Amino acid sequence: MMPEIYSKYPMVKYLRKEALPTALCPGCGGGTVLNAFANAIDQLKLDPRDLVVVSGIGCSAWIASPYFLADTLHTTHGRAIAFATGVKVGLPDKKVVVISGDGDLASIGGNHLLHAARRNIDITVILVNNFIYGMTGGQVAPTTPFGAKTTTTPYRNIEHPLQISETIAAAGASYVARWTTAHVYQLIESIKKALQVKGFSLVEVISQCPVQFGRRNKMKEPAEMLRWFLKNSVPISKAKKMSPEELEGKFVIGEFVNRQRPEFVSELNKLIDEVQEHFGLKEV
Amino acid sequence: MIIRGDEPEQIRLLRKLYKPGNYFMQGNEAVAYGALFAGCRFYAGYPITPSSEIAETMARELPKLGGYYLQMEDEIGSIAAMVGASWTGFKVMTATAGPGFSLMQENLGYAVMTETPLVLVDVQRSGPSTGQATKGAQGDFFQARWGTHGDHPIVAVSPTSGQDAFWEIIRAFNIAERLRTPVVFLFDGVLAHTRELVKIPDVDEVEITYRKLPQNEEEAKLPFGDPHGDGVPPMPLFGHGYFTHVTGSTHKENGLRDVYTPEVHDRLVRRLHRKIEKNRHVYEKYEEHFTDDAEILVVSWGVTARPALGAALKAREEGIKVGLFVPKTVHPFPGERMKELGKRVRAILVPEMNLGQMILEVQRFVNDDVLLKGVNKIGGVPLTVEEILREIRGVA
Numbered sequence: 001m002m003p004e005i006y007s008k009y010p011m012v013k014y015l016r017k018e019a020l021p022t023a024l025c026p027g028c029g030g031g032t033v034l035n036a037f038a039n040a041i042d043q044l045k046l047d048p049r050d051l052v053v054v055s056g057i058g059c060s061a062w063i064a065s066p067y068f069l070a071d072t073l074h075t076t077h078g079r080a081i082a083f084a085t086g087v088k089v090g091l092p093d094k095k096v097v098v099i100s101g102d103g104d105l106a107s108i109g110g111n112h113l114l115h116a117a118r119r120n121i122d123i124t125v126i127l128v129n130n131f132i133y134g135m136t137g138g139q140v141a142p143t144t145p146f147g148a149k150t151t152t153t154p155y156r157n158i159e160h161p162l163q164i165s166e167t168i169a170a171a172g173a174s175y176v177a178r179w180t181t182a183h184v185y186q187l188i189e190s191i192k193k194a195l196q197v198k199g200f201s202l203v204e205v206i207s208q209c210p211v212q213f214g215r216r217n218k219m220k221e222p223a224e225m226l227r228w229f230l231k232n233s234v235p236i237s238k239a240k241k242m243s244p245e246e247l248e249g250k251f252v253i254g255e256f257v258n259r260q261r262p263e264f265v266s267e268l269n270k271l272i273d274e275v276q277e278h279f280g281l282k283e284v
Numbered sequence: 285m286i287i288r289g290d291e292p293e294q295i296r297l298l299r300k301l302y303k304p305g306n307y308f309m310q311g312n313e314a315v316a317y318g319a320l321f322a323g324c325r326f327y328a329g330y331p332i333t334p335s336s337e338i339a340e341t342m343a344r345e346l347p348k349l350g351g352y353y354l355q356m357e358d359e360i361g362s363i364a365a366m367v368g369a370s371w372t373g374f375k376v377m378t379a380t381a382g383p384g385f386s387l388m389q390e391n392l393g394y395a396v397m398t399e400t401p402l403v404l405v406d407v408q409r410s411g412p413s414t415g416q417a418t419k420g421a422q423g424d425f426f427q428a429r430w431g432t433h434g435d436h437p438i439v440a441v442s443p444t445s446g447q448d449a450f451w452e453i454i455r456a457f458n459i460a461e462r463l464r465t466p467v468v469f470l471f472d473g474v475l476a477h478t479r480e481l482v483k484i485p486d487v488d489e490v491e492i493t494y495r496k497l498p499q500n501e502e503e504a505k506l507p508f509g510d511p512h513g514d515g516v517p518p519m520p521l522f523g524h525g526y527f528t529h530v531t532g533s534t535h536k537e538n539g540l541r542d543v544y545t546p547e548v549h550d551r552l553v554r555r556l557h558r559k560i561e562k563n564r565h566v567y568e569k570y571e572e573h574f575t576d577d578a579e580i581l582v583v584s585w586g587v588t589a590r591p592a593l594g595a596a597l598k599a600r601e602e603g604i605k606v607g608l609f610v611p612k613t614v615h616p617f618p619g620e621r622m623k624e625l626g627k628r629v630r631a632i633l634v635p636e637m638n639l640g641q642m643i644l645e646v647q648r649f650v651n652d653d654v655l656l657k658g659v660n661k662i663g664g665v666p667l668t669v670e671e672i673l674r675e676i677r678g679v680a
Contacts, residue, residue: 016529019540049525054368066529066540071522073371074531074541075364076394082356082364086328089352089365090372091523112364115357268352275347281297 027222029207060101060128078108138212174199316341318453325351393432419664420473515559578607595672626650635659
């Protein structure tokens with residue numbers, strides 16, 4: 001018997017019921033992200049048959065694969081965007097979405113993330129940033145705040161975190177936004193925009209991991225982490241007027257870029273047309 | 285649901301672009317043209333010597349055929365993009381050399397586990413590491429077989445000339461499609477850069493195979509089942525509303541992950557092996573010369589099979605009863621035939637451009653009373669007829 005929650009919950013129609021319940025820990029932000037993604041799909045009235053969702057390895061990779069009911073490709077660690085690139089070239093009319101974590105996409109997969117943004121391929125990436133390697137037991141990540149404690153920085157983290165949204169906006173993406181799991185409605189709106197933008201789009205979601213991060217950093221309750229996000233979030237418009245010192249430890253939220261640039265797969269198809277035309281290969 | 289590359293439009297284009305006849309071309313170009321004839325319409329790669337001309341030829345020719353060339357940020361991304369594209373119905377290929385092949389190993393295992401057809405060309409160069417980056421070698425024989433992790437089967441094909449490469453790459457695609465598996469194409473830097481005569485056939489002379497697609501909803505719901513008993517499940521392509529779930533983790537027949545039940549892992553991995561074992565007729569191929577009355581046997585592969593044939597011909601002129609056995613599919617090794625031949629000869633020589641790799645496979649199938657000797661050369665220069673002939677005389 002399926003517990004009542006699965007039949008009462010309106011977004012359940014988008015989930016692979018045989019894969020439920022999810023493996024996510026209680027209090028994990030992953031559920032919020034899955035909920036926001038399902039709501040965005042619902043509000044846009046997208047047919048899940050027109051979706052291919054790709055993910056890598058780690059807790060956040062599970063959010064959409066296997067749970068989301070679409071064609072789903074659960075790939076090797078860090079490589080989701082490269083797999084998705086092949087899918088998008090093959091299915092240019094489908095929405096190709098990558099949902100994965102910061103360790104997966106920005107650390108081992110940082111190269112693919114950077115180059116997909118540069119290429120401006122029409123893929124939507126939802127990057128769940130919880131500052132930690134959750135599935136492997138709470139080790140330091142390239143996103144872990146300076147000074148935070150993790151299992152591999154038991155005294156304190158002496159490295160500086162990678163600012164993912166800023167980096168990918170600079171790399172050439174068409175759309176970049178950052179929200180936290182405490183900004184659910186803004187998050188849904190941004191996912192909707194990202195899905196509609198023609199080009200590479202990134203929605204970074206700062207998400208709580210009370211089990212592996214919060215517990216070791218004086219925030220063992222999920223609500224404490226959400227309060228931490230709310231207290232330290234700074235809208236991007238305000239952040240522009242602040243000094244780097246003032247922004248230390250803050251989460252800059254909002255839309256970083258929203259622009260039109262030539263998109264990779266359509267350019268590729270345009271090129272093919274030109275070449276075929278040039279060599280007289282088009283059927284007359 | 286279609287596999288791109290087989291439409292009448294494609295036949296028309298191939299015929300218009302590549303007139304049948306004799307061409308003077310590099311081995312690398314022969315591989316590229318063979319792939320185009322086989323229906324490859326997606327190439328993702330990263331440049332590396334001595335394989336680069338394959339990428340260059342594909343970049344130039346694929347758009348003419350409406351196909352896609354992608355230069356990825358690295359080798360790992362290249363094979364990842366190939367897997368993604370294969371699930372949308374493309375026949376896909378990449379080409380690399382030793383170091384790039386090492387980087388691709390993890391996703392090669394992913395392709396084995398997810399039963400994704402693809403062709404991976406490894407133009408072997410002299411190693412370890414950067415070694416002699418521009419020189420040919422045959423040192424990746426075991427990297428092809430054992431490079432990726434876990435218990436996995438693999439099929440590897442190795443040609444002996446430019447002309448052979450044209451036909452063998454087509455065969456590699458056919459094996460990949462028929463068995464829904466990655467196929468490694470073990471080429472080498474010497475053949476890759478040798479220019480020689482290659483005959484391009486008419487499209488009609490080329491036999492092409494396509495992967496099995498699900499015939500009904502029921503088959504599509506079991507992307508990793510075995511409805512036809514041959515170990516090869518039909519492949520439901522992405523974008524057709526089947527909600528297929530593909531994962532490199534241990535999965536059930538319906539694709540859903542189950543890494544906790546020993547029986548599920550056992551059933552899946554054994555089927556992957558059985559699929560390759562049971563379908564030997566699909567990929568097993570070897571060439572024999574003068575083996576009927578041979579007393580001495582030369583076993584050689586790839587580029588080295590050519591001087592080996594020259595040496596066998598000369599030895600025959602001298603009255604030495606030499607035979608030559610050339611596996612064309614090197615993994616799984618044609619062990620049964622090797623065993624039969626091994627019983628009939630008193631000595632076996634195995635020339636190869638390494639310090640002894642295929643010889644270990646040969647050893648598994650011959651008795652101790654046969655004299656088994658490697659003829660090995662490294663340094664980036666191929667073995668010569670004289671060098672092999674000298675060894676034949678030595679055991680005659």
